[in-house]
Amino acid sequence: MYNFMGDNDFMKKMYEQWEKMMGDHFEKLVHDEKFVSEITKAMAATMTGKFMGTKMMDETFMAMNLPTRGEMVKALQKLVDIEERLIDLSERLEDFEKNTTDALSAIEQKLGVPVDNLQKSKAKSKKA
Amino acid sequence: MLNEIDTTINNFISAQAGEWDSMPRGVTEREMVYRAGNVKIWKFKQEPGTEDKMPMLFVPSLINRWYILDLTEETSFVNYFNKFFRCYMIDWGYPGVESGHLPFSNFYHKYINRALNFLRRETGFEKVNMLGYCIGGTMAYIYSCLEPERINKLILLASPINFENAGISSLYAKDFPAEEFVNSMDYMPGTTIASFFGNIQPLGLLKKTQMFHQKYKDPKFKKLFVAMERWVADDGVNFPANAYREFLTHLYKENRLFTNKLATHEEITVNPAKRGAECLVLNATMDHIVPLHCTNLPPADNAKREVLTFNTGHVGITVGKYGTDAKTKAVEFLQR
Numbered sequence: 001m002y003n004f005m006g007d008n009d010f011m012k013k014m015y016e017q018w019e020k021m022m023g024d025h026f027e028k029l030v031h032d033e034k035f036v037s038e039i040t041k042a043m044a045a046t047m048t049g050k051f052m053g054t055k056m057m058d059e060t061f062m063a064m065n066l067p068t069r070g071e072m073v074k075a076l077q078k079l080v081d082i083e084e085r086l087i088d089l090s091e092r093l094e095d096f097e098k099n100t101t102d103a104l105s106a107i108e109q110k111l112g113v114p115v116d117n118l119q120k121s122k123a124k125s126k127k128a
Numbered sequence: 129m130l131n132e133i134d135t136t137i138n139n140f141i142s143a144q145a146g147e148w149d150s151m152p153r154g155v156t157e158r159e160m161v162y163r164a165g166n167v168k169i170w171k172f173k174q175e176p177g178t179e180d181k182m183p184m185l186f187v188p189s190l191i192n193r194w195y196i197l198d199l200t201e202e203t204s205f206v207n208y209f210n211k212f213f214r215c216y217m218i219d220w221g222y223p224g225v226e227s228g229h230l231p232f233s234n235f236y237h238k239y240i241n242r243a244l245n246f247l248r249r250e251t252g253f254e255k256v257n258m259l260g261y262c263i264g265g266t267m268a269y270i271y272s273c274l275e276p277e278r279i280n281k282l283i284l285l286a287s288p289i290n291f292e293n294a295g296i297s298s299l300y301a302k303d304f305p306a307e308e309f310v311n312s313m314d315y316m317p318g319t320t321i322a323s324f325f326g327n328i329q330p331l332g333l334l335k336k337t338q339m340f341h342q343k344y345k346d347p348k349f350k351k352l353f354v355a356m357e358r359w360v361a362d363d364g365v366n367f368p369a370n371a372y373r374e375f376l377t378h379l380y381k382e383n384r385l386f387t388n389k390l391a392t393h394e395e396i397t398v399n400p401a402k403r404g405a406e407c408l409v410l411n412a413t414m415d416h417i418v419p420l421h422c423t424n425l426p427p428a429d430n431a432k433r434e435v436l437t438f439n440t441g442h443v444g445i446t447v448g449k450y451g452t453d454a455k456t457k458a459v460e461f462l463q464r
Contacts, residue, residue: 029330030328031299036303040300040304047308048308048312050313076226077228080165080227087242094249095249
């Protein structure tokens with residue numbers, strides 16, 4: 001036990017008793033359904049208040065022809081969506097490039113002709 | 129005046145923490161090898177003899193930082209696994225308002241998929257071994273149901289899968305005002321999440337202080353204590369709003385994963401019956417965040433599994449004395 005009471009047995013016991021009592025009490029409290037329900041109601045009310053406040057601010061800014069917080073967040077999120085799409089596309093492209101290189105080297109091995117030569121002759125025939 | 133008080137308190141704390149005040153967050157040598165948006169992949173310094181081994185991917189929780197699995201040299205999972213495998217870690221970063229609209233499935237499907245695609249490009253392996261801690265385990269499990277052919281073996285470390293009566297968290301999740309939350313917030317602040325976990329053990333802080341007072345002269349204890357406090361109290365992570373709403377309603381309130389009703393944003397059903405990877409479930413008897421029954425796998429899941437229970441708590445299973453047993457057993461499981 002924490003020893004700030006020194007060696008005073010009575011004080012030690014009293015402290016231990018207090019700690020146990022408080023522990024039990026708070027344990028019961030945080031597990032109590034009614035308490036939890038009230039806490040969540042308070043949270044809901046606070047969040048609604050925050051929502052109303054932000055809405056009011058947004059309307060004021062809109063009236064002044066200024067960009068609102070909501071609009072800026074939406075723009076930021078759109079940017080994230082675009083970034084996500086770009087990442088997906090660049091990774092697909094990378095995979096495609098790798099698959100093409102693998103396929104070309106497989107052809108090269110089978111035909112015994114360097115693929116570069118094949119491509120050059122194809123280009124020549126196209127020109128002709 | 130307030131600034132002066134703040135500085136004095138900070139100086140006092142730093143003096144108490146001593147040389148460990150500036151200890152790195154994550155102790156194993158590493159480099160960032162991939163980055164897409166907020167998500168990063170860390171590659172840990174490769175040990176000789178592990179070059180051709182199948183990669184090992186760690187999936188940490190979304191509600192706190194990844195380095196709980198690499199807190200100190202003595203307790204680090206990464207450090208231990210790194211002797212046997214090529215280790216990589218997903219770092220979810222610090223999501224802000226920009227990620228508020230992202231669905232939960234982006235994290236457990238899209239981003240893990242990207243990480244595995246990267247590993248395939250880097251190592252040539254189609255499959256990986258995966259270890260998920262806490263919600264990271266939930267996400268790793270969901271991923272293994274969605275892409276069964278990409279996971280070789282799966283380790284779930286104190287991970288909730290069955291959310292039926294999931295302890296005190298489900299009690300608070302039951303009445304959580306999800307709609308009001310999504311309308312008014314862009315994310316659940318990391319500080320709020322941390323204070324929730326503080327409040328569910330009301331005298332936890334007092335007991336922690338008592339313990340510190342009793343043991344602070346032991347340098348081993350002090351090092352771990354300071355590292356833990358820096359992780360738990362000083363480095364909170366925000367949970368993106370839409371993902372948080374889905375996490376609470378789909379998993380905690382409706383238990384969709386256990387009852388085969390979970391689907392991704394793209395309407396792909398998460399089917400545990402499809403899963404094939406052998407799985408090791410590591411759980412803890414005194415876990416007040418993920419009670420034992422919450423680590424049960426869905427009845428539809430027929431894949432081979434092993435369950436090991438340790439007489440410790442949710443964090444104790446990673447950094448406590450049982451953490452050593454847990455990581456030894458996990459490596460044995462992977463080497464079998």
